[in-house]
Amino acid sequence: MAGHIQDRWFKTENDANGKSIRTKSDRHGTGLRYRARYIGPDGTEKSQSFPDGQKRKAEQWLTKTKADMDGGRYIDPKAGRITFRQYAEKWLQSQTTDPTTQEPVSVQIRRHAIPYLGSRPLGTFKPENIRDWLADLERAIPASSYRRVIFASVSGVFAAAVEDDHLHRNPCKSSTVRAPGPSNRRVVPWTAERTFAVRAALPAQHRAIVDLGAGCGLRQGEIFGLPADEIRFDTGWLHVAYQVKVSGGKLVFAPPKREKERDVPLSDSVARALKEHMAAHPPVAVTLPWQRPDGRPVTKQLLFVRPDGRGALRRTDFNTHFWKPALVAAGVIPEPRPGERHQAAREHGMHALRHFYASVLLDAGENIKALSTYLGHTDPGFTLRVYTHLLPSSEGRSRRAVDSVFQRTGSASDGPETAQP
Numbered sequence: 001m002a003g004h005i006q007d008r009w010f011k012t013e014n015d016a017n018g019k020s021i022r023t024k025s026d027r028h029g030t031g032l033r034y035r036a037r038y039i040g041p042d043g044t045e046k047s048q049s050f051p052d053g054q055k056r057k058a059e060q061w062l063t064k065t066k067a068d069m070d071g072g073r074y075i076d077p078k079a080g081r082i083t084f085r086q087y088a089e090k091w092l093q094s095q096t097t098d099p100t101t102q103e104p105v106s107v108q109i110r111r112h113a114i115p116y117l118g119s120r121p122l123g124t125f126k127p128e129n130i131r132d133w134l135a136d137l138e139r140a141i142p143a144s145s146y147r148r149v150i151f152a153s154v155s156g157v158f159a160a161a162v163e164d165d166h167l168h169r170n171p172c173k174s175s176t177v178r179a180p181g182p183s184n185r186r187v188v189p190w191t192a193e194r195t196f197a198v199r200a201a202l203p204a205q206h207r208a209i210v211d212l213g214a215g216c217g218l219r220q221g222e223i224f225g226l227p228a229d230e231i232r233f234d235t236g237w238l239h240v241a242y243q244v245k246v247s248g249g250k251l252v253f254a255p256p257k258r259e260k261e262r263d264v265p266l267s268d269s270v271a272r273a274l275k276e277h278m279a280a281h282p283p284v285a286v287t288l289p290w291q292r293p294d295g296r297p298v299t300k301q302l303l304f305v306r307p308d309g310r311g312a313l314r315r316t317d318f319n320t321h322f323w324k325p326a327l328v329a330a331g332v333i334p335e336p337r338p339g340e341r342h343q344a345a346r347e348h349g350m351h352a353l354r355h356f357y358a359s360v361l362l363d364a365g366e367n368i369k370a371l372s373t374y375l376g377h378t379d380p381g382f383t384l385r386v387y388t389h390l391l392p393s394s395e396g397r398s399r400r401a402v403d404s405v406f407q408r409t410g411s412a413s414d415g416p417e418t419a420q421p
Protein backbone atom coordinates (compact mmCIF):
# COMPACT_ATOMS: atom_id res chain seq x y z
CA MET A 1 0.00 0.00 0.00
CA ALA A 2 1.46 3.33 -1.06
CA GLY A 3 0.58 5.84 1.66
CA HIS A 4 1.86 9.06 3.17
CA ILE A 5 0.92 11.93 5.48
CA GLN A 6 0.28 15.29 3.82
CA ASP A 7 0.77 18.45 5.90
CA ARG A 8 -1.74 20.85 4.36
CA TRP A 9 -0.52 23.85 6.36
CA PHE A 10 2.83 23.86 4.57
CA LYS A 11 4.02 23.41 1.02
CA THR A 12 7.41 22.78 -0.53
CA GLU A 13 8.82 25.32 -2.97
CA ASN A 14 12.13 26.07 -4.59
CA ASP A 15 13.87 29.34 -3.67
CA ALA A 16 15.89 31.55 -6.04
CA ASN A 17 18.81 29.17 -5.73
CA GLY A 18 16.72 26.10 -6.59
CA LYS A 19 16.82 24.84 -3.02
CA SER A 20 13.66 23.21 -1.62
CA ILE A 21 12.13 25.09 1.29
CA ARG A 22 8.89 24.78 3.29
CA THR A 23 6.53 27.72 3.25
CA LYS A 24 3.13 28.31 4.75
CA SER A 25 0.21 27.38 2.52
CA ASP A 26 -2.85 29.52 1.95
CA ARG A 27 -4.82 27.38 4.44
CA HIS A 28 -2.21 27.59 7.22
CA GLY A 29 -3.87 27.64 10.63
CA THR A 30 -7.34 26.70 9.37
CA GLY A 31 -9.09 23.36 8.96
CA LEU A 32 -7.68 19.89 9.56
CA ARG A 33 -3.90 19.92 9.12
CA TYR A 34 -2.88 16.32 8.32
CA ARG A 35 -4.32 14.12 5.60
CA ALA A 36 -3.38 10.43 5.58
CA ARG A 37 -3.56 9.16 1.99
CA TYR A 38 -3.31 5.69 0.52
CA ILE A 39 -4.34 3.64 -2.52
CA GLY A 40 -7.17 1.22 -1.78
CA PRO A 41 -7.64 -2.31 -3.15
CA ASP A 42 -9.83 -0.90 -5.93
CA GLY A 43 -6.96 1.30 -7.17
CA THR A 44 -8.47 4.61 -6.06
CA GLU A 45 -7.00 7.03 -3.53
CA LYS A 46 -8.54 7.13 -0.05
CA SER A 47 -7.84 9.62 2.70
CA GLN A 48 -8.63 10.59 6.26
CA SER A 49 -7.95 14.03 7.79
CA PHE A 50 -6.68 14.83 11.30
CA PRO A 51 -6.31 18.12 13.22
CA ASP A 52 -3.11 19.89 14.22
CA GLY A 53 -1.12 18.02 16.87
CA GLN A 54 -2.34 14.59 15.75
CA LYS A 55 0.24 13.61 13.17
CA ARG A 56 1.14 10.62 15.30
CA LYS A 57 -2.50 9.53 15.27
CA ALA A 58 -2.64 9.92 11.48
CA GLU A 59 0.44 7.69 11.16
CA GLN A 60 -1.13 5.07 13.45
CA TRP A 61 -4.32 5.14 11.39
CA LEU A 62 -2.36 4.65 8.19
CA THR A 63 -0.40 1.76 9.75
CA LYS A 64 -3.60 0.07 10.95
CA THR A 65 -5.20 0.49 7.55
CA LYS A 66 -2.21 -1.22 5.91
CA ALA A 67 -2.40 -4.05 8.46
CA ASP A 68 -6.13 -4.48 7.78
CA MET A 69 -5.49 -4.65 4.05
CA ASP A 70 -2.71 -7.20 4.50
CA GLY A 71 -4.84 -9.27 6.88
CA GLY A 72 -8.02 -9.22 4.79
CA ARG A 73 -9.90 -7.07 7.34
CA TYR A 74 -10.01 -3.87 5.33
CA ILE A 75 -13.26 -1.91 5.17
CA ASP A 76 -13.67 0.93 2.69
CA PRO A 77 -14.46 4.07 4.76
CA LYS A 78 -17.29 4.96 2.39
CA ALA A 79 -18.86 1.51 2.82
CA GLY A 80 -18.77 1.89 6.59
CA ARG A 81 -20.68 5.16 6.37
CA ILE A 82 -23.77 3.50 4.83
CA THR A 83 -26.53 3.52 7.45
CA PHE A 84 -28.34 0.46 8.72
CA ARG A 85 -31.54 1.75 7.10
CA GLN A 86 -29.92 2.11 3.68
CA TYR A 87 -28.30 -1.30 3.77
CA ALA A 88 -31.32 -3.10 5.30
CA GLU A 89 -33.66 -1.74 2.61
CA LYS A 90 -31.26 -2.90 -0.09
CA TRP A 91 -30.92 -6.28 1.63
CA LEU A 92 -34.69 -6.73 1.78
CA GLN A 93 -35.06 -5.96 -1.91
CA SER A 94 -32.42 -8.54 -2.81
CA GLN A 95 -34.07 -11.44 -0.97
CA THR A 96 -34.92 -14.37 -3.22
CA THR A 97 -36.97 -16.44 -0.77
CA ASP A 98 -40.68 -17.21 -1.04
CA PRO A 99 -42.53 -13.84 -1.22
CA THR A 100 -44.85 -14.94 1.58
CA THR A 101 -41.74 -15.50 3.73
CA GLN A 102 -40.22 -12.15 2.75
CA GLU A 103 -43.20 -10.21 4.06
CA PRO A 104 -42.87 -11.07 7.79
CA VAL A 105 -39.11 -10.48 7.62
CA SER A 106 -39.77 -7.09 6.04
CA VAL A 107 -42.20 -6.23 8.85
CA GLN A 108 -39.69 -7.31 11.49
CA ILE A 109 -36.89 -5.17 10.04
CA ARG A 110 -38.92 -2.08 9.15
CA ARG A 111 -41.11 -1.98 12.24
CA HIS A 112 -38.82 -3.19 15.00
CA ALA A 113 -35.23 -2.49 13.88
CA ILE A 114 -35.00 0.46 11.50
CA PRO A 115 -36.76 2.92 13.89
CA TYR A 116 -34.08 2.14 16.52
CA LEU A 117 -30.96 1.38 14.45
CA GLY A 118 -31.68 2.95 11.07
CA SER A 119 -29.68 6.19 11.26
CA ARG A 120 -26.42 4.66 12.58
CA PRO A 121 -23.62 4.02 10.02
CA LEU A 122 -22.75 0.34 9.75
CA GLY A 123 -19.08 0.96 10.49
CA THR A 124 -19.89 2.46 13.91
CA PHE A 125 -21.91 -0.44 15.36
CA LYS A 126 -20.68 -1.87 18.64
CA PRO A 127 -22.19 -4.67 20.77
CA GLU A 128 -23.51 -2.05 23.20
CA ASN A 129 -25.76 -0.66 20.44
CA ILE A 130 -27.35 -4.08 20.02
CA ARG A 131 -27.73 -4.55 23.78
CA ASP A 132 -29.51 -1.17 24.05
CA TRP A 133 -31.78 -2.08 21.14
CA LEU A 134 -32.66 -5.44 22.70
CA ALA A 135 -33.60 -3.68 25.94
CA ASP A 136 -35.96 -1.38 24.03
CA LEU A 137 -37.34 -4.36 22.11
CA GLU A 138 -38.09 -6.23 25.33
CA ARG A 139 -40.13 -3.29 26.62
CA ALA A 140 -42.07 -3.10 23.34
CA ILE A 141 -42.60 -6.85 22.76
CA PRO A 142 -43.18 -9.08 25.80
CA ALA A 143 -43.14 -12.34 23.80
CA SER A 144 -39.59 -13.70 23.92
CA SER A 145 -40.25 -16.05 21.01
CA TYR A 146 -41.10 -13.16 18.66
CA ARG A 147 -38.14 -11.07 19.85
CA ARG A 148 -35.95 -14.06 19.04
CA VAL A 149 -37.28 -14.14 15.47
CA ILE A 150 -36.70 -10.38 15.03
CA PHE A 151 -33.18 -10.68 16.43
CA ALA A 152 -32.37 -13.47 13.98
CA SER A 153 -33.53 -11.32 11.04
CA VAL A 154 -31.43 -8.34 12.18
CA SER A 155 -28.43 -10.59 12.70
CA GLY A 156 -28.93 -11.80 9.12
CA VAL A 157 -28.69 -8.22 7.87
CA PHE A 158 -25.41 -7.69 9.73
CA ALA A 159 -24.04 -11.04 8.54
CA ALA A 160 -24.63 -9.96 4.93
CA ALA A 161 -23.04 -6.55 5.65
CA VAL A 162 -19.91 -8.30 6.95
CA GLU A 163 -19.67 -10.40 3.80
CA ASP A 164 -20.12 -7.25 1.71
CA ASP A 165 -17.23 -5.57 3.56
CA HIS A 166 -19.28 -2.89 5.30
CA LEU A 167 -18.03 -3.82 8.79
CA HIS A 168 -15.54 -6.23 10.36
CA ARG A 169 -17.85 -8.43 12.40
CA ASN A 170 -21.47 -8.99 13.24
CA PRO A 171 -22.24 -7.12 16.50
CA CYS A 172 -25.12 -9.54 17.16
CA LYS A 173 -22.56 -12.36 17.48
CA SER A 174 -20.64 -10.70 20.32
CA SER A 175 -20.24 -12.80 23.48
CA THR A 176 -21.76 -9.92 25.47
CA VAL A 177 -24.97 -9.86 23.39
CA ARG A 178 -27.52 -12.38 24.58
CA ALA A 179 -30.12 -13.36 22.02
CA PRO A 180 -33.69 -13.52 23.35
CA GLY A 181 -34.25 -17.01 24.70
CA PRO A 182 -36.79 -19.46 23.36
CA SER A 183 -40.14 -19.43 25.08
CA ASN A 184 -40.13 -21.77 28.08
CA ARG A 185 -43.89 -21.67 28.38
CA ARG A 186 -45.30 -25.17 28.17
CA VAL A 187 -48.11 -25.92 25.79
CA VAL A 188 -51.33 -26.47 27.75
CA PRO A 189 -53.76 -28.24 25.42
CA TRP A 190 -57.41 -27.39 25.46
CA THR A 191 -59.79 -29.90 26.95
CA ALA A 192 -62.26 -31.69 24.71
CA GLU A 193 -65.05 -29.75 26.41
CA ARG A 194 -63.50 -26.38 25.53
CA THR A 195 -62.67 -27.47 21.98
CA PHE A 196 -66.22 -28.53 21.19
CA ALA A 197 -67.71 -25.56 23.04
CA VAL A 198 -65.80 -23.24 20.68
CA ARG A 199 -66.94 -25.35 17.74
CA ALA A 200 -70.58 -25.04 18.78
CA ALA A 201 -70.22 -21.24 19.13
CA LEU A 202 -69.02 -20.78 15.55
CA PRO A 203 -71.48 -20.17 12.70
CA ALA A 204 -72.60 -23.42 11.08
CA GLN A 205 -70.57 -22.82 7.91
CA HIS A 206 -67.36 -22.57 9.97
CA ARG A 207 -67.72 -25.40 12.49
CA ALA A 208 -65.88 -27.97 10.39
CA ILE A 209 -62.82 -25.70 10.70
CA VAL A 210 -62.47 -27.00 14.25
CA ASP A 211 -62.75 -30.60 13.02
CA LEU A 212 -59.82 -30.07 10.64
CA GLY A 213 -57.69 -28.27 13.21
CA ALA A 214 -58.39 -30.53 16.19
CA GLY A 215 -58.89 -33.73 14.19
CA CYS A 216 -56.16 -33.43 11.53
CA GLY A 217 -53.74 -30.85 12.98
CA LEU A 218 -53.93 -28.43 10.05
CA ARG A 219 -52.72 -24.85 10.38
CA GLN A 220 -55.19 -22.00 9.91
CA GLY A 221 -53.96 -21.07 6.43
CA GLU A 222 -54.01 -24.73 5.39
CA ILE A 223 -57.64 -25.05 6.49
CA PHE A 224 -58.61 -21.92 4.57
CA GLY A 225 -56.76 -23.22 1.49
CA LEU A 226 -57.99 -26.83 1.61
CA PRO A 227 -59.53 -27.82 -1.75
CA ALA A 228 -62.28 -30.42 -1.86
CA ASP A 229 -60.28 -32.70 -4.19
CA GLU A 230 -57.50 -33.10 -1.62
CA ILE A 231 -59.83 -34.98 0.74
CA ARG A 232 -59.52 -38.70 0.04
CA PHE A 233 -62.64 -40.14 1.63
CA ASP A 234 -62.10 -43.49 -0.08
CA THR A 235 -58.60 -44.06 1.32
CA GLY A 236 -58.95 -42.28 4.67
CA TRP A 237 -56.24 -39.70 3.99
CA LEU A 238 -56.15 -35.93 3.59
CA HIS A 239 -53.46 -34.32 1.41
CA VAL A 240 -52.12 -30.93 2.55
CA ALA A 241 -50.63 -29.05 -0.40
CA TYR A 242 -52.06 -25.51 -0.24
CA GLN A 243 -52.64 -22.64 2.11
CA VAL A 244 -54.08 -19.14 1.84
CA LYS A 245 -51.61 -16.42 2.85
CA VAL A 246 -51.16 -12.67 2.55
CA SER A 247 -48.46 -11.37 0.21
CA GLY A 248 -48.12 -7.67 -0.49
CA GLY A 249 -51.45 -7.09 1.24
CA LYS A 250 -53.24 -9.51 -1.13
CA LEU A 251 -54.51 -13.05 -0.56
CA VAL A 252 -52.58 -15.70 -2.49
CA PHE A 253 -52.37 -19.46 -2.73
CA ALA A 254 -49.06 -20.87 -1.52
CA PRO A 255 -47.58 -24.25 -0.58
CA PRO A 256 -47.62 -25.22 3.11
CA LYS A 257 -45.02 -23.83 5.50
CA ARG A 258 -41.50 -24.59 4.27
CA GLU A 259 -43.15 -26.11 1.16
CA LYS A 260 -43.69 -29.32 3.11
CA GLU A 261 -46.63 -31.17 1.59
CA ARG A 262 -47.93 -34.06 3.66
CA ASP A 263 -50.64 -36.66 4.10
CA VAL A 264 -52.67 -36.79 7.30
CA PRO A 265 -54.88 -39.67 8.49
CA LEU A 266 -58.56 -38.83 8.10
CA SER A 267 -60.63 -40.36 10.90
CA ASP A 268 -64.18 -41.53 10.32
CA SER A 269 -65.52 -38.84 12.67
CA VAL A 270 -63.77 -35.99 10.85
CA ALA A 271 -64.68 -37.46 7.45
CA ARG A 272 -68.33 -37.57 8.49
CA ALA A 273 -68.20 -33.94 9.69
CA LEU A 274 -66.63 -32.83 6.40
CA LYS A 275 -69.23 -34.65 4.33
CA GLU A 276 -72.00 -32.99 6.32
CA HIS A 277 -70.35 -29.61 5.89
CA MET A 278 -69.94 -30.05 2.12
CA ALA A 279 -73.56 -31.14 1.76
CA ALA A 280 -74.82 -28.05 3.60
CA HIS A 281 -72.20 -25.65 2.23
CA PRO A 282 -70.92 -26.84 -1.16
CA PRO A 283 -67.32 -25.94 -2.05
CA VAL A 284 -66.85 -22.67 -3.94
CA ALA A 285 -64.44 -22.03 -6.81
CA VAL A 286 -61.91 -19.40 -5.71
CA THR A 287 -59.19 -17.95 -7.95
CA LEU A 288 -56.08 -16.45 -6.37
CA PRO A 289 -52.56 -15.69 -7.66
CA TRP A 290 -49.85 -18.20 -6.84
CA GLN A 291 -47.49 -17.05 -4.07
CA ARG A 292 -47.37 -13.36 -5.05
CA PRO A 293 -49.90 -10.71 -6.15
CA ASP A 294 -48.67 -10.92 -9.77
CA GLY A 295 -48.39 -14.72 -9.77
CA ARG A 296 -50.21 -17.02 -12.15
CA PRO A 297 -53.91 -17.47 -11.30
CA VAL A 298 -54.88 -20.73 -9.61
CA THR A 299 -58.47 -21.87 -9.07
CA LYS A 300 -59.48 -24.27 -6.29
CA GLN A 301 -62.81 -25.51 -4.92
CA LEU A 302 -62.48 -24.34 -1.31
CA LEU A 303 -64.46 -25.70 1.64
CA PHE A 304 -64.43 -22.40 3.54
CA VAL A 305 -65.06 -18.98 2.00
CA ARG A 306 -66.30 -15.57 3.02
CA PRO A 307 -69.92 -15.37 4.23
CA ASP A 308 -70.89 -13.71 0.94
CA GLY A 309 -69.22 -16.56 -0.98
CA ARG A 310 -67.01 -14.15 -2.90
CA GLY A 311 -63.53 -15.24 -2.00
CA ALA A 312 -61.19 -16.97 0.40
CA LEU A 313 -61.23 -16.29 4.12
CA ARG A 314 -58.73 -13.72 5.37
CA ARG A 315 -57.12 -14.64 8.66
CA THR A 316 -57.58 -11.27 10.38
CA ASP A 317 -61.23 -10.98 9.35
CA PHE A 318 -62.06 -14.50 10.50
CA ASN A 319 -60.29 -14.07 13.82
CA THR A 320 -61.98 -10.75 14.55
CA HIS A 321 -65.52 -11.51 13.43
CA PHE A 322 -65.90 -15.22 14.13
CA TRP A 323 -63.12 -16.83 16.16
CA LYS A 324 -62.89 -14.39 19.07
CA PRO A 325 -66.68 -14.10 19.50
CA ALA A 326 -66.75 -17.90 19.69
CA LEU A 327 -64.03 -17.79 22.37
CA VAL A 328 -66.19 -15.36 24.34
CA ALA A 329 -69.26 -17.57 23.99
CA ALA A 330 -67.26 -20.60 25.17
CA GLY A 331 -65.90 -18.70 28.19
CA VAL A 332 -62.29 -18.73 26.98
CA ILE A 333 -61.85 -14.93 26.95
CA PRO A 334 -64.05 -12.21 28.51
CA GLU A 335 -66.62 -10.17 26.68
CA PRO A 336 -65.03 -6.84 25.65
CA ARG A 337 -66.43 -3.66 27.10
CA PRO A 338 -68.36 -1.33 24.76
CA GLY A 339 -65.99 0.41 22.38
CA GLU A 340 -63.09 -1.95 23.17
CA ARG A 341 -61.62 -4.77 21.12
CA HIS A 342 -61.53 -8.41 22.14
CA GLN A 343 -58.70 -9.41 24.43
CA ALA A 344 -55.51 -10.50 22.68
CA ALA A 345 -55.69 -14.28 22.57
CA ARG A 346 -52.31 -15.46 21.29
CA GLU A 347 -52.43 -18.73 23.25
CA HIS A 348 -56.07 -19.21 22.25
CA GLY A 349 -55.65 -18.71 18.52
CA MET A 350 -56.49 -21.45 16.08
CA HIS A 351 -53.06 -22.96 16.74
CA ALA A 352 -54.59 -24.28 19.97
CA LEU A 353 -56.44 -26.80 17.81
CA ARG A 354 -53.09 -28.24 16.60
CA HIS A 355 -51.95 -28.56 20.21
CA PHE A 356 -55.18 -30.40 21.02
CA TYR A 357 -54.57 -32.75 18.08
CA ALA A 358 -51.01 -33.45 19.26
CA SER A 359 -52.15 -34.13 22.83
CA VAL A 360 -54.80 -36.60 21.63
CA LEU A 361 -52.33 -38.55 19.49
CA LEU A 362 -49.63 -38.65 22.16
CA ASP A 363 -52.11 -39.76 24.79
CA ALA A 364 -53.12 -42.59 22.45
CA GLY A 365 -49.50 -43.72 22.16
CA GLU A 366 -48.56 -42.26 18.75
CA ASN A 367 -44.81 -41.83 18.29
CA ILE A 368 -43.11 -38.45 17.89
CA LYS A 369 -41.83 -39.14 14.36
CA ALA A 370 -45.31 -39.88 13.03
CA LEU A 371 -46.80 -36.88 14.85
CA SER A 372 -44.07 -34.64 13.44
CA THR A 373 -44.95 -35.83 9.91
CA TYR A 374 -48.68 -35.24 10.40
CA LEU A 375 -48.06 -31.74 11.79
CA GLY A 376 -45.73 -30.82 8.93
CA HIS A 377 -42.69 -30.20 11.14
CA THR A 378 -39.31 -30.44 9.43
CA ASP A 379 -37.53 -31.79 12.50
CA PRO A 380 -39.03 -34.42 14.85
CA GLY A 381 -36.71 -32.97 17.50
CA PHE A 382 -38.70 -29.74 17.38
CA THR A 383 -41.91 -31.70 17.89
CA LEU A 384 -40.35 -33.48 20.85
CA ARG A 385 -39.19 -30.21 22.44
CA VAL A 386 -42.67 -28.69 22.13
CA TYR A 387 -44.68 -31.68 23.32
CA THR A 388 -42.31 -33.79 25.43
CA HIS A 389 -44.18 -32.90 28.64
CA LEU A 390 -47.35 -34.42 27.15
CA LEU A 391 -45.77 -37.84 26.64
CA PRO A 392 -47.01 -40.51 29.06
CA SER A 393 -44.48 -40.78 31.89
CA SER A 394 -42.09 -43.74 31.88
CA GLU A 395 -43.01 -44.59 35.47
CA GLY A 396 -46.68 -44.65 34.49
CA ARG A 397 -45.93 -47.06 31.65
CA SER A 398 -43.88 -49.22 34.05
CA ARG A 399 -46.74 -49.48 36.55
CA ARG A 400 -49.23 -50.37 33.84
CA ALA A 401 -46.89 -52.99 32.36
CA VAL A 402 -46.34 -54.71 35.72
CA ASP A 403 -50.03 -54.48 36.61
CA SER A 404 -51.03 -56.07 33.33
CA VAL A 405 -48.71 -59.03 33.92
CA PHE A 406 -49.82 -59.57 37.52
CA GLN A 407 -53.49 -59.25 36.62
CA ARG A 408 -53.07 -61.68 33.74
CA THR A 409 -51.42 -64.33 35.97
CA GLY A 410 -53.88 -63.85 38.83
CA SER A 411 -51.16 -63.30 41.44
CA ALA A 412 -52.19 -63.09 45.06
CA SER A 413 -52.77 -59.66 46.52
CA ASP A 414 -49.91 -60.09 48.99
CA GLY A 415 -47.38 -60.23 46.17
CA PRO A 416 -45.11 -62.91 44.77
CA GLU A 417 -43.78 -65.52 47.21
CA THR A 418 -40.10 -65.74 48.08
CA ALA A 419 -38.35 -68.49 46.19
CA GLN A 420 -37.59 -71.56 48.40
CA PRO A 421 -34.15 -73.17 48.51
